[in-house]
Amino acid sequence: MEFPRRHFIPWGQPLLPQAVAWLARGWAGVGPLDLAALLVVVPTRQSGRRLRAALAAHAAARGQAVFPPHVLTPEALPAPDSAAGAASRLESLLAWNEVFREIEPGEFREVFPVDPPVRNFDWAARLAREFERLQNSLAEAGLRLGDVVARAGADFPEAERWRRIAGLERLHAEKLAAGGRRDAHEVAIDDTRAPAWPEGVTRVVVLATPDPRPLALRALATLKDTMPVDVVVFAPETEAAAFDAWGRPLTEAWTHRELALGEFEQRVHLCADPGAQAERVIAVVRAYGAADGALGVGVADPEVLPSLESGLRRAGLASFNPEGRSRRGDGLHQLLAALAALAREDSFATVAALARCPDFLEFVRARNAADFSAAGFLAGLDRLQAGRLPADLAEARRQAPDNAGLAAVAGLRATLTAGAFPANAAAALGAIFAARRFDLGRATEALEAAAIETWMEAVREVQAAARSFGGVTDAEWWDVALGVYGESTRTEEKAAGAVELPGWLELLWDDSPHLVIAGMNDGSVPEAIVGDPFLPEGLRERLGLKTNAARLARDAYLLQALAACRAEGGRLDLLLGKMSTAGDPLRPSRLLLGCADADLPRRIEFLFGTVAPERATPPWRRTWQLTPPRVAAPARVAVTALRAWLDCPFRFYLSRVLRMEAVDPAKTELDALDFGILCHAALEAMGKEMALRDCTDARQLREFLLGALEREAARRYGAEVPLPLLVQFESARQRLSRAADVQAQTRAEGWVIEGVERKFEIEIGGLVVSGKIDRIDRHERTGAIRVLDYKTSDQPVQPRDAHLRAARRGETAPDFARFAGGETERVWRDLQLPVYLRAFATEYPGERECSYFNLPKAATETGIARWDGYTRELADSAWRCAEGVAAAIRRGEFWPPNENVRPEQDDFAALFHHGAAESVAWKKEGAP
Amino acid sequence: MILASAGSGKTYALTNRFVRLLALGAKPERIVALTFTRKAAGEFFDEILNKLARAAREPAHAAQLARDVEMPALGPADFRKMLRVVADAMHRLRLGTLDGFFARIARNFPLELGLAGQFEILQEHAARMERGRVLRRIFERVGELGGAQREFIEAFKRATFGADEKRLGARLDRFIDEHQEIFLEAPGRDRWGNPARVWPEGSGWLEAAGRRESAAAELRAALASGELNEKQRARWDVFFAELAEWSPGAPMGGALDYLFKNALKAWPELTEIMVERKKHPLSPTAGGALRRLLQAIVGAEFARRLEITRGIYAVLAGYEAVYHDVVRRAGKLTFSDVQRLLMPGDGGAPALSQSAADETRLAIDYRLDAEIDHWLLDEFQDTSFGQWMVLRNLIDEAVQDPTGTRSFFYVGDVKQSVFAWRGGDPRLFREIFDHYNESRPGVIAEEHLVESWRSGPPVIAMVNAVFGAAPAIAELFPGEASAEWNREWRDHESAKPELGGQAALLHAEDEEARFALALRLLHEIEPLERGLTCALLVQKNDTAARLADYLRREGGVPAVAESDLHVCTDNPLGAALLALVKAAAHPGDTLAQEHLKMTPLGALLGAGSLAAPEALTRHVLGQIHADGFERTMDAWLRRLEPHLPKDDAFGRERARQFAAAAGLFDATGSRDVAEFIQFMERHTVREADAAAVVRVMTVHKAKGLGFDLVILPDLEGTKLDSRRDGLAVQRAADRSVEWVLDLPGRIFSGQDPVLAAHLRTVEAEACYENLSLLYVAMTRAKRAMYLIAGAPGKSTSRNFPKLLATTLGEESVTVRVGKLEMPGAFVAGDPDWHRSLPPPPPAVARPVELAPLDPAALRRSLRLPARRPSDEKAGVLEAAKLLALDGDRSAVEFGRMVHALFAEVEWAGRPDIARWEATWLARARDQPGLARAVEVALAGLRAPELAGVWTRPTGVPQAGVWRERTFEVVLEGAWVTGVLDRVVIERDAAGRAIRAAVFDFKTDRLENDAAVLARYAGQLEPYRQAVAKLAVLPVPAVTCELVLTHSRRRLFVPERGR
């Protein structure tokens, strides 16, 4: 008898109904359709599903049901036999890992021509994946690494390299054997000699499977004398010569074949990029409305998939990816990664990341009953970071001892660092989810439960493997387990009416009359593997592995079949891109050039033409204006507010009235304000120290200042601060130590500190202005008073420049802010020192002056900068200006904004586009 | 070697070369053709195919191509054959970018290059994140400062010498941006700030550095006796006072600066010096003292710079060590890492080779499945020395191939060297030519292409007028730059004399006026209406964005800025969405909170009772956590949609782009909000290439393109020959780095012959690059070109306007374009050129729609929703149970074993049980894991309550049993799959079923009966229905029971609805 026996299903009609009819032939419709004695081999899991559904429908049409056949893919043949002690993929990887960490690369020079940069777990893990993949590729054809040299032939240039690789494989096998395991590939290859078949099977059908792996065929071949094997080819009998005995398209027959693709230029669509392809698909999905069963959408190039999915979603259409989504993107993965990080280190950044996992917040809430606020907790963390820059959890807790969230993190950290993985991981997760129950009737909770189940499977797998492999740290186990989890996928329920998005190899089994395939670009169809460091195409050929040529033949056949079965009553549209998402140029599938040579030039011009743009670029336009609320004008402000108002009344309103302030989560060091506060604190302490009042010894002053700085720094930032802070403290130290010189000198000149941090309040035009003067000095001989303000900016500042600026061309400042007394017109930008002087006018009626005490970065520029020429006239003008500003604030005048603020210096840059004033439309008075 | 001037058909020559090789029988996959951009590579390939296709189709084209490739005998049939050959080899062709080619090689030799398996190419965002990680690693501190950290701080202090720096992070970031590439190129400590390398002969300056004070004292003494007027003396006094305060790095005071400069003017004689507008003669003693003083000042500055350079080195070395550990070793490389990896030489990679013989080489032929015979390199002037080093050995092999069947072909234009700043090395062009020809004269032939196939006579006239003005250029830029330029220059000719057009230099003062003038020109010429392509070229990306926007807004011109737009932040919608995310993750961010309230999102939040921070945080973080950013943003965009103005196409486009960007971020796997915000803020989109638009782009981007009409409205700027900021890198002839130095200011460096020579070189390079830039800009036009610049007037800055004024004239003339009249300085061609154009060709046909099939004739396929009753989820799961390390899993495993045992049992009356007991117990002895399952199964068989499950029914003629049978059935329009544990069917004598009983085994501990029934009733209903169909029975004849193995009871499940 012919073995296997070939049958042909003509491709003039869709495959699926014909395949069903073929399997059910002879069934009269009485009693169940009983195919239980049949083993059907189909190309993919998804095609198996389709087949079984179609069988059910077929029986249902006769009011019946089915005992289905065993449906398997070639990858499941021969069935893995766990009893034979086959190692899991994880065990195999760990064994490889150990091999690589233990060998001396010098002894495997042909494999490692240079010493690897570093030989750690991570390095070994990456190599392990490579070798596992290599074993896999070879096993498809029933080969092991050790078989390569013998198979590759005499003139094989890398024979020595592969001999050494074979040596590595032996070490790998020994590792596995030590744990009572055998390499799974080896087991599978052995199994093909006498494979086990599902019980009760008496016949095998290889059904429209154009590309079974050779190993599966080897297993099937053993049935030659025991069981009939039918091979069903989806092609007309006239094509018999184009297929081999197992129904595989023959390379010779398909490589240069002219494919019959009717109405080519109407059915092939060149698009700019994945986005453009998605738009075409969406348009046609829309045209069909909800007509399920009419349209099929295939995705040949996975790169198009994200565009398609999001495009459909945005168009309000559901889609379904039968491949599922990687678990790497799901919520549990985020939580686990945060926990893994916390197990490794307790830096504040790790804490902050964990704190933003909802499950964690839920956990803290459950621990603390009702009074826990997630928002409050997170805002607290931000405040802590902004003000204290804690390096780690311990420091954060020292600063905020009562913080319930931090206590919870500390608890988790303790759990994670006690004991070994996976027990500690399970305990931590157990704690977080302790109070949780998942109602499986609710989709989201069922998904969460499924995620945890998957994680636990990964953990158990790791746990089992861990028994045989030592020398792996906890952190590495975490990575391993997270890797296993991340490699799994989750399939969501297919929503009713969702557009399914199967891949290229699934399409043969799709019987939609109208099929649209996106991503028909070379490299995807035909699929091509390029750049394999171990198995270049030349070696693949020698070894009889699947080659690019074989893939081309397969894909040519598939395309032909897909077109042929829709030639009547159906339609096949092919979309291809000119460019990838990342901007790489793409080429059309070579299959599309499968035409008569005479037609080739036209095809080429058609496929390599230019693409008309899909959409025009609309000009920038304002989608909306911001509508700030009107809030009552303040009755009191800090003295710095005057400057803010002068700088920009609107930004003043935002920052001082609405109190808008950003959080910088990336803050890792002191900002200018923090730095100033730190220096001020030391200087203030010096000023308050009576013993130093008359000190003219710079050394003594320096010692005091540095001591004060150190105490303040420790109080604010703790004992162990991160590196940038050390650098900044050093900078503060340098500045203060120079300030000591200046102080000694100024005291020698007769200036005595009269007071420091003097608070004041002064009413200006109905507005209470409050402030604090850094320091007031009195001259011991003249009795003159001087007001001092410490400045710690990098460049020294002159009081006059800081308070007045030149008027601009077309100046818009209000009249009261202008000072015309000098040579050129000037405009007030700050009123700080004039207000100070005014505030203490009654207390110190005599001669008064005002200065900055500069502590800039350049040593030579440290010193006291006096406002020379601070005249009566200036003082009056400043006061007029202060009154003007105060009145404006009282009246609620916060307009117009300053348009000259550079975006990089504008705290509010995010609010404004194309002009600050234009960006805002005040809410109408009285509107909500 | 081909030196191809702009528009002279470089691509044409290159594609011809490719075709010629094919015609000579070369296999296409054995030709490597490399360019710089992916786009160019794509276009190159398209062009080869289209060229062959045209020639294959039309004899006239065939004849032309045959001539071009110098094989006149070729006809359409030959080209068709070649076309097929290329088409078949498409996937094996090696046309691409240098970067891509290198990455491919590295992928094929990971272990040979010391990589662990495959690597990933870091894109910009990822690279930023990695840098952040590395810096955090450096900053973090556990306990005492580590030695490396202490060193790092020290280094940082030295690098910022004296000028102490408050912000470490920011400064470091800048450091790395500026210096990392240099460090990687010259990782040796001894090249950095090493005086022995900078001044191998020693430096007088440095030797004097320590003698400042003594020299000052001497000078003071010497001046005391000199003749000085009052003012002069006062000046000197201040000078000495300032000098005493001065230290290197500090700014010089007024008198110090003034006298220092004046002294340098009199250097080195120093017999007199200008002080207060009067000559002040210096005695030899005074002159000598002043000389020593100046030397000491300059020397101190040099010493400081050397120290800084060494500090920079140490900082970079510290950073690099960690970066290498954390990033590169983890297999994350940038393209330049890859290139360095392949760089042969000391300690570097083995050279690439095509001959396998030599073990010290990487034989690429076998690994790449490539046998390369021919090399074609495009835009060679942009090739960097490093890239050439990687390729060199391969090309050596080709050039020196004794059989003469291999070739090397390179083409480019040194006049278009606008990428020197990223490594382009135009000198290579000539060096390689000389190198090969030296060993075998004539082995490389040289060809110049000066005929422009792009530009018409007026444009060419203007180009020649500017760039052919050798004397003017030499005078403006004395030295090497102009010499080099003038040497390479050859007057251009237009190969298209029939192309009418106009070229003019127009005058407009400020940016606004220049933009406005450009707009007027566009309105007059109406390029799009006439079917002309049009571009406006500018110097910077943000100018491009501004100009395009101006044209769209003010003139309604469909202009597209081919610059990178920050689409996520340049509009209120994106800004509000980012505020939403910020506010959720950082509830203390009151800026974000208040910002939200000012937008329509505020109202939406209120309506969804999410206005309170607590609700917002929980909701949005939950969304992001569960669905990622793209879906979250999508959800909000959908809700915002009704709030967008109806006709706001722009807002909707931005919404789409925002969501797409979020999708890209999701693909990185991160859910970190701060990272997301950074990503979105940096994310840019290039507006799409489109046909019928006015394109606005930088000159750099326009390289390689041609347009009918070109306007250059952005030519202002500073000196053309100013050096780029940053470290000075002195290279030897072989491009190896000789020394690196933080170059002192010109006033200091100019005094030293070594540093001055360095300055001259780099300034000449900068000047040459800028000339190239203008050349590229001016050679983009086909028909018409308008330069808009300010008239330089008295200004002496040597910038573009000055160059144009010098070469094209300054005299004001009136330039007429159609009915426009404008002031300008140069005009050539026809003012009415645009009016006499032929009508434009008809617009491109719209793409074919994907029409749906006729619904009437539609033969739908059947799609049934799937149901799997056993999966049907119900009930509540305790997390604790899920999380038990050895819990749930074993329960499932146990259940499976018990089921398997029961499935073996056909009938088990009393007497049979002993038989099962024997078999199973024996099995359990071999597999201890089975023991408990066996125990439970046996108890189940023995239990009197369960006897009815196992015993054959009596009183009916026939009975059968199904065990563990899978079924498929369609119920209520759904496809249902399930496994029947055990079904007992009673049949009549004819074999027709009378009754059936479905038994479903439950092996876990279960709650009370009512709960169990509630939970499983739904699950069993489909079984009942399925069995009714399978056994051909009415539904009521099928009974269903749960068999609870734990409590050994049966629970009858009533039919639903009964």
Ligand code: SF4
């Ligand atoms: S649909 Fe989305 S946005 Fe709306 S309430 Fe639910 S989760 Fe929030």
